[in-house]
Amino acid sequence: MDIAQTSLQPLLEGLVVFTLPLSIIAFILGLILAVFTALARISTVKIFQWIARFYVSIIRGTPLLVQLFILFYGLPTLGIVIDPFPAAVIGFSLNVGAYASEIIRAAILSIPKGQWEAAQMIGMTYSQSLQRVILPQATRVSIPPLSNSFIGLVKDTSLASLILVTEMFRRAQEIAATNYEFLLLYVEAAAIYWIICFFLSIIQGRLEHRFDRYVTR
Protein backbone atom coordinates (compact mmCIF):
# COMPACT_ATOMS: atom_id res chain seq x y z
CA MET A 1 0.00 0.00 0.00
CA ASP A 2 2.92 2.22 0.80
CA ILE A 3 4.38 1.76 -2.65
CA ALA A 4 1.04 2.53 -4.21
CA GLN A 5 0.92 5.79 -2.29
CA THR A 6 4.48 6.92 -2.88
CA SER A 7 4.26 6.13 -6.57
CA LEU A 8 1.01 8.01 -6.95
CA GLN A 9 2.71 11.39 -7.02
CA PRO A 10 5.13 10.67 -9.90
CA LEU A 11 2.34 9.00 -11.83
CA LEU A 12 0.05 11.99 -11.44
CA GLU A 13 2.92 14.25 -12.35
CA GLY A 14 3.38 12.31 -15.58
CA LEU A 15 -0.35 12.61 -16.15
CA VAL A 16 -0.55 16.35 -15.62
CA VAL A 17 2.72 17.34 -17.25
CA PHE A 18 2.65 15.03 -20.28
CA THR A 19 -0.32 12.70 -20.77
CA LEU A 20 -3.08 15.31 -20.58
CA PRO A 21 -1.28 18.16 -22.38
CA LEU A 22 -0.20 15.76 -25.12
CA SER A 23 -3.77 14.48 -25.51
CA ILE A 24 -5.34 17.92 -25.56
CA ILE A 25 -2.83 19.62 -27.85
CA ALA A 26 -2.75 16.71 -30.28
CA PHE A 27 -6.55 16.52 -30.33
CA ILE A 28 -6.99 20.22 -31.08
CA LEU A 29 -4.34 20.25 -33.81
CA GLY A 30 -5.69 16.96 -35.13
CA LEU A 31 -9.23 18.33 -35.33
CA ILE A 32 -8.13 21.38 -37.30
CA LEU A 33 -6.26 19.10 -39.67
CA ALA A 34 -9.30 16.82 -39.83
CA VAL A 35 -11.70 19.60 -40.86
CA PHE A 36 -9.47 20.67 -43.74
CA THR A 37 -8.88 17.07 -44.77
CA ALA A 38 -12.63 16.38 -44.74
CA LEU A 39 -13.30 19.49 -46.83
CA ALA A 40 -10.59 18.44 -49.26
CA ARG A 41 -12.20 15.01 -49.55
CA ILE A 42 -15.63 16.43 -50.42
CA SER A 43 -14.22 19.21 -52.59
CA THR A 44 -14.78 19.01 -56.33
CA VAL A 45 -11.11 19.77 -56.97
CA LYS A 46 -9.49 16.45 -57.84
CA ILE A 47 -6.01 17.30 -56.58
CA PHE A 48 -7.36 18.17 -53.10
CA GLN A 49 -9.22 14.87 -53.01
CA TRP A 50 -6.08 12.94 -53.91
CA ILE A 51 -3.91 14.65 -51.32
CA ALA A 52 -6.51 13.99 -48.61
CA ARG A 53 -6.98 10.36 -49.65
CA PHE A 54 -3.24 9.78 -49.72
CA TYR A 55 -2.74 11.27 -46.28
CA VAL A 56 -5.58 9.29 -44.72
CA SER A 57 -4.42 6.12 -46.44
CA ILE A 58 -0.84 6.44 -45.16
CA ILE A 59 -1.85 7.20 -41.58
CA ARG A 60 -4.55 4.56 -41.37
CA GLY A 61 -2.49 2.00 -43.18
CA THR A 62 0.52 2.09 -40.87
CA PRO A 63 0.78 1.44 -37.12
CA LEU A 64 0.85 4.45 -34.85
CA LEU A 65 3.90 3.11 -33.08
CA VAL A 66 5.79 2.82 -36.36
CA GLN A 67 4.85 6.42 -37.21
CA LEU A 68 6.17 7.60 -33.86
CA PHE A 69 9.39 5.65 -34.34
CA ILE A 70 9.93 7.14 -37.79
CA LEU A 71 9.43 10.65 -36.40
CA PHE A 72 11.68 10.19 -33.39
CA TYR A 73 14.27 7.58 -34.28
CA GLY A 74 14.11 7.72 -38.07
CA LEU A 75 14.22 11.39 -38.99
CA PRO A 76 17.53 12.12 -37.18
CA THR A 77 19.17 10.09 -39.96
CA LEU A 78 18.11 12.90 -42.29
CA GLY A 79 19.42 15.45 -39.82
CA ILE A 80 15.96 16.25 -38.50
CA VAL A 81 16.06 15.91 -34.74
CA ILE A 82 12.83 16.46 -32.82
CA ASP A 83 12.53 16.34 -29.05
CA PRO A 84 10.35 13.58 -27.60
CA PHE A 85 7.35 15.73 -26.68
CA PRO A 86 7.07 17.68 -29.96
CA ALA A 87 7.63 14.46 -31.88
CA ALA A 88 4.75 12.89 -29.97
CA VAL A 89 2.54 15.92 -30.60
CA ILE A 90 3.24 15.74 -34.34
CA GLY A 91 2.68 12.00 -34.47
CA PHE A 92 -0.56 11.98 -32.54
CA SER A 93 -1.92 15.08 -34.32
CA LEU A 94 -1.36 13.47 -37.71
CA ASN A 95 -3.05 10.34 -36.45
CA VAL A 96 -6.10 12.10 -35.03
CA GLY A 97 -6.31 14.26 -38.17
CA ALA A 98 -6.66 11.25 -40.43
CA TYR A 99 -9.19 9.29 -38.37
CA ALA A 100 -11.27 12.31 -37.35
CA SER A 101 -11.41 13.55 -40.94
CA GLU A 102 -13.53 10.53 -41.81
CA ILE A 103 -15.85 11.27 -38.89
CA ILE A 104 -16.22 14.89 -39.91
CA ARG A 105 -16.68 14.02 -43.57
CA ALA A 106 -19.47 11.61 -42.68
CA ALA A 107 -21.07 14.21 -40.40
CA ILE A 108 -21.02 16.85 -43.13
CA LEU A 109 -22.51 14.42 -45.63
CA SER A 110 -25.25 13.51 -43.15
CA ILE A 111 -26.68 17.04 -43.24
CA PRO A 112 -29.61 17.12 -45.68
CA LYS A 113 -29.04 18.77 -49.07
CA GLY A 114 -31.92 21.11 -48.30
CA GLN A 115 -29.77 22.86 -45.71
CA TRP A 116 -27.15 23.71 -48.34
CA GLU A 117 -29.92 24.88 -50.65
CA ALA A 118 -31.57 27.08 -48.04
CA ALA A 119 -28.20 28.66 -47.26
CA GLN A 120 -27.56 29.19 -50.94
CA MET A 121 -31.04 30.61 -51.41
CA ILE A 122 -30.53 33.31 -48.80
CA GLY A 123 -27.33 34.24 -50.64
CA MET A 124 -24.60 32.61 -48.59
CA THR A 125 -21.28 31.71 -50.15
CA TYR A 126 -19.85 28.20 -49.80
CA SER A 127 -17.76 29.10 -46.78
CA GLN A 128 -20.61 31.01 -45.12
CA SER A 129 -22.91 28.02 -45.62
CA LEU A 130 -20.31 25.77 -44.13
CA GLN A 131 -19.55 27.94 -41.12
CA ARG A 132 -23.03 29.08 -40.24
CA VAL A 133 -25.26 26.22 -41.33
CA ILE A 134 -23.48 22.95 -42.03
CA LEU A 135 -20.65 22.68 -39.49
CA PRO A 136 -22.76 23.66 -36.45
CA GLN A 137 -25.11 20.80 -37.31
CA ALA A 138 -22.30 18.42 -38.24
CA THR A 139 -20.69 19.10 -34.86
CA ARG A 140 -23.69 17.69 -33.11
CA VAL A 141 -23.59 14.52 -35.19
CA SER A 142 -19.88 14.03 -34.65
CA ILE A 143 -19.72 14.43 -30.87
CA PRO A 144 -20.13 10.72 -30.02
CA PRO A 145 -17.54 9.41 -32.51
CA LEU A 146 -15.12 12.26 -31.75
CA SER A 147 -15.43 11.57 -28.03
CA ASN A 148 -14.48 8.02 -28.87
CA SER A 149 -11.42 9.28 -30.69
CA PHE A 150 -10.40 11.48 -27.80
CA ILE A 151 -10.76 8.71 -25.25
CA GLY A 152 -8.77 6.45 -27.53
CA LEU A 153 -6.12 9.12 -27.86
CA VAL A 154 -5.70 9.55 -24.10
CA LYS A 155 -4.91 5.86 -23.80
CA ASP A 156 -2.75 5.78 -26.94
CA THR A 157 -0.47 8.43 -25.49
CA SER A 158 1.03 5.62 -23.41
CA LEU A 159 2.83 4.69 -26.65
CA ALA A 160 4.78 7.93 -26.29
CA SER A 161 6.65 6.20 -23.48
CA LEU A 162 8.51 4.34 -26.22
CA ILE A 163 9.89 7.56 -27.67
CA LEU A 164 11.10 8.71 -24.27
CA VAL A 165 8.23 11.01 -23.29
CA THR A 166 8.05 10.65 -19.51
CA GLU A 167 4.28 10.49 -19.45
CA MET A 168 2.35 8.50 -16.89
CA PHE A 169 2.98 5.00 -18.17
CA ARG A 170 6.70 5.60 -18.56
CA ARG A 171 6.81 6.78 -14.94
CA ALA A 172 5.11 3.55 -13.93
CA GLN A 173 7.66 1.54 -15.91
CA GLU A 174 10.55 3.44 -14.36
CA ILE A 175 9.32 2.90 -10.81
CA ALA A 176 8.54 -0.75 -11.42
CA ALA A 177 12.02 -1.27 -12.80
CA THR A 178 13.47 -0.24 -9.46
CA ASN A 179 11.11 -2.03 -7.05
CA TYR A 180 9.84 -4.92 -9.22
CA GLU A 181 6.19 -4.21 -8.30
CA PHE A 182 5.07 -4.58 -11.90
CA LEU A 183 1.52 -5.67 -11.22
CA LEU A 184 0.88 -2.98 -8.66
CA LEU A 185 2.24 -0.13 -10.75
CA TYR A 186 0.65 -1.16 -14.01
CA VAL A 187 -2.71 -1.67 -12.35
CA GLU A 188 -2.34 1.69 -10.69
CA ALA A 189 -1.63 3.34 -14.04
CA ALA A 190 -4.57 1.48 -15.58
CA ALA A 191 -6.85 2.71 -12.81
CA ILE A 192 -5.85 6.32 -13.42
CA TYR A 193 -6.48 5.96 -17.18
CA TRP A 194 -9.86 4.49 -16.41
CA ILE A 195 -10.83 7.31 -14.05
CA ILE A 196 -9.83 9.92 -16.62
CA CYS A 197 -11.84 8.18 -19.34
CA PHE A 198 -14.79 7.82 -17.00
CA PHE A 199 -14.91 11.58 -16.54
CA LEU A 200 -14.49 12.10 -20.27
CA SER A 201 -17.59 9.96 -20.87
CA ILE A 202 -19.52 12.16 -18.48
CA ILE A 203 -18.38 15.27 -20.35
CA GLN A 204 -19.42 13.62 -23.59
CA GLY A 205 -22.91 13.05 -22.19
CA ARG A 206 -23.19 16.70 -21.19
CA LEU A 207 -22.03 17.90 -24.60
CA GLU A 208 -24.54 15.66 -26.36
CA HIS A 209 -27.28 16.94 -24.13
CA ARG A 210 -26.35 20.56 -24.85
CA PHE A 211 -26.31 20.08 -28.59
CA ASP A 212 -29.54 18.11 -28.51
CA ARG A 213 -31.59 21.08 -27.39
CA TYR A 214 -32.56 21.96 -30.93
CA VAL A 215 -33.65 18.52 -32.02
CA THR A 216 -36.18 16.07 -30.71
CA ARG A 217 -34.96 13.01 -32.55
Place this chain on the structure above:
Amino acid sequence: MITINGLHKQFGQLEVLKGIDLKINKGQVVVVIGPSGSGKTTLLRCLNILEVPTSGSITIDDQTTDFSTKVPKKSVDALRKKSAMVFQHYNLFPHMTVLQNVMEGPIIVKKLSKVDARKRAENLLVKVGLGDKLDFFPHQLSGGQQQRVGIARALALEPKVMLFDEPTSALDPELVGEVLQVMKDLADEGITMVVVTHEMRFAKDVADEVIFMDQGKIIERSEPNEMFTQPKEERTRQFLNLIQVH
Protein backbone atom coordinates in the same frame (compact mmCIF):
# COMPACT_ATOMS: atom_id res chain seq x y z
CA MET B 1 -40.79 41.36 -64.08
CA ILE B 2 -39.69 37.90 -65.23
CA THR B 3 -38.74 36.98 -68.76
CA ILE B 4 -37.57 33.49 -69.60
CA ASN B 5 -36.23 32.71 -73.06
CA GLY B 6 -35.52 29.29 -74.51
CA LEU B 7 -34.72 27.73 -71.14
CA HIS B 8 -33.32 24.20 -71.26
CA LYS B 9 -32.21 22.01 -68.41
CA GLN B 10 -30.61 18.65 -68.80
CA PHE B 11 -29.58 16.17 -66.11
CA GLY B 12 -27.14 13.90 -67.90
CA GLN B 13 -29.15 12.32 -70.70
CA LEU B 14 -32.48 13.42 -69.28
CA GLU B 15 -33.90 16.64 -70.64
CA VAL B 16 -36.19 18.06 -67.98
CA LEU B 17 -36.90 21.47 -69.47
CA LYS B 18 -37.28 21.54 -73.23
CA GLY B 19 -37.32 25.19 -74.11
CA ILE B 20 -39.41 27.32 -71.79
CA ASP B 21 -40.50 30.80 -72.83
CA LEU B 22 -42.43 32.79 -70.28
CA LYS B 23 -43.21 36.34 -69.32
CA ILE B 24 -44.61 37.26 -65.93
CA ASN B 25 -45.65 40.80 -65.07
CA LYS B 26 -45.00 42.69 -61.88
CA GLY B 27 -47.52 41.86 -59.18
CA GLN B 28 -48.81 38.77 -60.96
CA VAL B 29 -49.49 35.54 -59.13
CA VAL B 30 -48.74 32.63 -61.39
CA VAL B 31 -49.55 29.07 -60.39
CA VAL B 32 -47.72 26.26 -62.14
CA ILE B 33 -49.45 22.89 -62.26
CA GLY B 34 -48.64 19.63 -63.96
CA PRO B 35 -47.98 15.94 -63.35
CA SER B 36 -44.90 14.90 -61.43
CA GLY B 37 -41.84 14.89 -63.62
CA SER B 38 -43.26 17.66 -65.77
CA GLY B 39 -40.39 19.98 -64.84
CA LYS B 40 -42.38 22.51 -62.85
CA THR B 41 -40.18 22.31 -59.76
CA THR B 42 -37.04 22.38 -61.90
CA LEU B 43 -38.31 25.53 -63.60
CA LEU B 44 -38.83 27.17 -60.23
CA ARG B 45 -35.40 26.07 -58.99
CA CYS B 46 -33.80 27.48 -62.13
CA LEU B 47 -35.23 30.91 -61.27
CA ASN B 48 -33.24 30.85 -57.99
CA ILE B 49 -30.34 29.06 -59.73
CA LEU B 50 -30.55 26.13 -57.35
CA GLU B 51 -30.30 24.34 -60.67
CA VAL B 52 -28.09 25.92 -63.29
CA PRO B 53 -29.93 25.90 -66.61
CA THR B 54 -28.16 24.24 -69.52
CA SER B 55 -29.05 27.06 -71.92
CA GLY B 56 -31.41 29.95 -72.36
CA SER B 57 -31.71 33.17 -70.44
CA ILE B 58 -33.59 34.47 -67.43
CA THR B 59 -34.39 38.08 -66.69
CA ILE B 60 -35.75 39.13 -63.33
CA ASP B 61 -36.26 42.84 -62.73
CA ASP B 62 -33.24 44.51 -64.36
CA GLN B 63 -30.93 41.50 -64.20
CA THR B 64 -30.50 39.32 -67.25
CA THR B 65 -28.39 36.18 -67.06
CA ASP B 66 -27.65 34.14 -70.14
CA PHE B 67 -26.80 30.50 -69.49
CA SER B 68 -25.83 29.57 -73.03
CA THR B 69 -22.20 30.45 -72.31
CA LYS B 70 -20.22 29.97 -69.11
CA VAL B 71 -21.91 32.17 -66.54
CA PRO B 72 -19.81 34.40 -64.28
CA LYS B 73 -20.49 33.84 -60.59
CA LYS B 74 -21.36 37.51 -60.17
CA SER B 75 -24.14 37.21 -62.70
CA VAL B 76 -25.55 34.17 -60.89
CA ASP B 77 -25.44 35.94 -57.52
CA ALA B 78 -27.09 39.05 -58.95
CA LEU B 79 -29.94 37.01 -60.42
CA ARG B 80 -30.39 34.89 -57.31
CA LYS B 81 -30.78 38.02 -55.18
CA LYS B 82 -33.90 38.92 -57.14
CA SER B 83 -35.90 35.98 -55.86
CA ALA B 84 -36.44 34.00 -52.68
CA MET B 85 -37.68 30.46 -52.33
CA VAL B 86 -40.08 28.75 -49.97
CA PHE B 87 -39.27 25.03 -49.90
CA GLN B 88 -41.59 22.05 -49.75
CA HIS B 89 -39.80 20.73 -46.67
CA TYR B 90 -39.26 24.22 -45.18
CA ASN B 91 -35.49 23.66 -44.84
CA LEU B 92 -35.32 25.86 -41.78
CA PHE B 93 -32.00 25.91 -39.93
CA PRO B 94 -32.70 23.60 -36.97
CA HIS B 95 -29.89 24.97 -34.79
CA MET B 96 -31.24 28.50 -34.92
CA THR B 97 -34.31 30.00 -33.30
CA VAL B 98 -37.20 31.23 -35.38
CA LEU B 99 -35.93 34.79 -35.07
CA GLN B 100 -32.36 33.82 -35.99
CA ASN B 101 -33.63 31.92 -39.02
CA VAL B 102 -35.27 35.05 -40.36
CA MET B 103 -32.41 37.40 -39.36
CA GLU B 104 -29.69 35.27 -40.90
CA GLY B 105 -30.10 36.40 -44.51
CA PRO B 106 -30.33 40.12 -43.78
CA ILE B 107 -27.33 40.05 -41.42
CA ILE B 108 -24.93 37.74 -43.22
CA VAL B 109 -25.75 38.54 -46.78
CA LYS B 110 -27.40 41.94 -46.82
CA LYS B 111 -25.07 43.29 -44.12
CA LEU B 112 -27.89 44.81 -42.14
CA SER B 113 -27.12 45.78 -38.54
CA LYS B 114 -28.35 43.35 -35.91
CA VAL B 115 -30.86 45.89 -34.63
CA ASP B 116 -32.34 46.55 -38.06
CA ALA B 117 -32.38 42.88 -38.99
CA ARG B 118 -34.13 42.05 -35.76
CA LYS B 119 -36.74 44.72 -36.34
CA ARG B 120 -37.37 43.46 -39.85
CA ALA B 121 -37.56 39.86 -38.71
CA GLU B 122 -39.94 40.63 -35.86
CA ASN B 123 -42.25 42.57 -38.15
CA LEU B 124 -42.35 39.75 -40.66
CA LEU B 125 -42.93 37.11 -38.02
CA VAL B 126 -45.81 39.14 -36.62
CA LYS B 127 -47.14 39.41 -40.13
CA VAL B 128 -47.17 35.63 -40.61
CA GLY B 129 -48.79 35.25 -37.19
CA LEU B 130 -45.78 34.00 -35.24
CA GLY B 131 -44.98 37.05 -33.15
CA ASP B 132 -45.16 34.90 -30.02
CA LYS B 133 -42.75 32.21 -31.24
CA LEU B 134 -39.59 34.24 -31.82
CA ASP B 135 -37.34 32.25 -29.50
CA PHE B 136 -38.67 28.80 -30.35
CA PHE B 137 -36.59 26.30 -32.25
CA PRO B 138 -38.11 24.97 -35.49
CA HIS B 139 -38.72 21.50 -34.06
CA GLN B 140 -40.99 23.02 -31.42
CA LEU B 141 -43.38 24.28 -34.09
CA SER B 142 -46.03 22.57 -36.18
CA GLY B 143 -45.40 22.07 -39.89
CA GLY B 144 -47.68 24.97 -40.77
CA GLN B 145 -45.85 27.25 -38.37
CA GLN B 146 -42.49 26.13 -39.72
CA GLN B 147 -43.57 26.87 -43.25
CA ARG B 148 -44.72 30.34 -42.20
CA VAL B 149 -41.24 30.91 -40.76
CA GLY B 150 -39.94 29.77 -44.15
CA ILE B 151 -42.09 32.43 -45.81
CA ALA B 152 -40.86 35.10 -43.37
CA ARG B 153 -37.27 34.06 -43.99
CA ALA B 154 -37.77 34.47 -47.73
CA LEU B 155 -39.54 37.82 -47.34
CA ALA B 156 -36.71 39.13 -45.16
CA LEU B 157 -34.49 39.08 -48.24
CA GLU B 158 -36.84 41.63 -49.85
CA PRO B 159 -36.91 39.77 -53.15
CA LYS B 160 -38.58 41.01 -56.31
CA VAL B 161 -40.21 37.61 -56.77
CA MET B 162 -41.35 35.02 -54.25
CA LEU B 163 -41.02 31.40 -55.37
CA PHE B 164 -43.09 28.69 -53.68
CA ASP B 165 -42.16 25.06 -54.32
CA GLU B 166 -45.17 22.96 -53.27
CA PRO B 167 -45.31 24.85 -49.97
CA THR B 168 -48.19 22.84 -48.54
CA SER B 169 -47.41 19.36 -49.87
CA ALA B 170 -45.61 18.21 -46.74
CA LEU B 171 -48.29 19.51 -44.38
CA ASP B 172 -51.06 17.72 -42.56
CA PRO B 173 -54.37 18.68 -44.18
CA GLU B 174 -55.56 20.79 -41.25
CA LEU B 175 -52.42 22.95 -41.43
CA VAL B 176 -52.65 23.78 -45.12
CA GLY B 177 -55.12 26.62 -44.64
CA GLU B 178 -52.95 28.80 -42.44
CA VAL B 179 -50.10 28.72 -44.95
CA LEU B 180 -52.35 29.42 -47.91
CA GLN B 181 -53.88 32.34 -46.01
CA VAL B 182 -50.45 33.94 -45.54
CA MET B 183 -49.75 33.44 -49.25
CA LYS B 184 -53.08 34.98 -50.12
CA ASP B 185 -52.27 38.04 -48.01
CA LEU B 186 -48.98 38.41 -49.86
CA ALA B 187 -50.76 38.19 -53.18
CA ASP B 188 -53.14 40.93 -52.06
CA GLU B 189 -50.13 43.11 -51.26
CA GLY B 190 -49.09 42.90 -54.88
CA ILE B 191 -46.00 40.73 -54.46
CA THR B 192 -45.01 38.90 -57.61
CA MET B 193 -45.33 35.19 -56.94
CA VAL B 194 -44.64 31.98 -58.79
CA VAL B 195 -46.26 29.02 -57.06
CA VAL B 196 -45.89 25.34 -57.83
CA THR B 197 -48.78 23.64 -56.07
CA HIS B 198 -51.47 21.02 -56.16
CA GLU B 199 -53.89 23.28 -54.31
CA MET B 200 -56.37 23.95 -57.09
CA ARG B 201 -58.60 25.94 -54.79
CA PHE B 202 -55.70 28.35 -54.21
CA ALA B 203 -55.06 28.54 -57.93
CA LYS B 204 -58.70 29.34 -58.57
CA ASP B 205 -59.00 31.97 -55.86
CA VAL B 206 -55.67 33.70 -55.98
CA ALA B 207 -53.85 33.12 -59.26
CA ASP B 208 -53.92 35.67 -62.06
CA GLU B 209 -52.73 32.98 -64.37
CA VAL B 210 -52.31 29.22 -64.37
CA ILE B 211 -49.61 27.45 -66.32
CA PHE B 212 -49.92 23.78 -67.17
CA MET B 213 -46.64 21.97 -67.78
CA ASP B 214 -46.05 18.48 -69.07
CA GLN B 215 -42.86 16.70 -70.15
CA GLY B 216 -40.65 19.75 -69.86
CA LYS B 217 -42.86 22.10 -71.83
CA ILE B 218 -45.53 24.67 -71.16
CA ILE B 219 -48.66 23.17 -72.67
CA GLU B 220 -51.15 25.85 -71.85
CA ARG B 221 -51.49 29.06 -69.93
CA SER B 222 -54.66 30.97 -69.16
CA GLU B 223 -56.75 32.54 -66.44
CA PRO B 224 -57.75 30.07 -63.75
CA ASN B 225 -61.41 30.12 -64.66
CA GLU B 226 -60.75 29.30 -68.24
CA MET B 227 -58.12 26.71 -67.39
CA PHE B 228 -60.38 24.83 -65.04
CA THR B 229 -63.64 25.06 -66.97
CA GLN B 230 -62.59 24.93 -70.60
CA PRO B 231 -58.99 23.85 -71.10
CA LYS B 232 -57.87 24.04 -74.71
CA GLU B 233 -55.50 21.11 -74.74
CA GLU B 234 -56.40 17.47 -74.39
CA ARG B 235 -53.47 16.79 -72.05
CA THR B 236 -54.58 19.56 -69.74
CA ARG B 237 -58.07 18.12 -69.67
CA GLN B 238 -56.76 14.66 -68.81
CA PHE B 239 -54.63 16.02 -65.98
CA LEU B 240 -57.44 18.11 -64.53
CA ASN B 241 -59.78 15.13 -64.69
CA LEU B 242 -57.29 13.04 -62.80
CA ILE B 243 -56.95 15.48 -59.95
CA GLN B 244 -60.67 16.23 -59.94
CA VAL B 245 -61.09 19.93 -59.48
CA HIS B 246 -64.23 20.69 -57.57
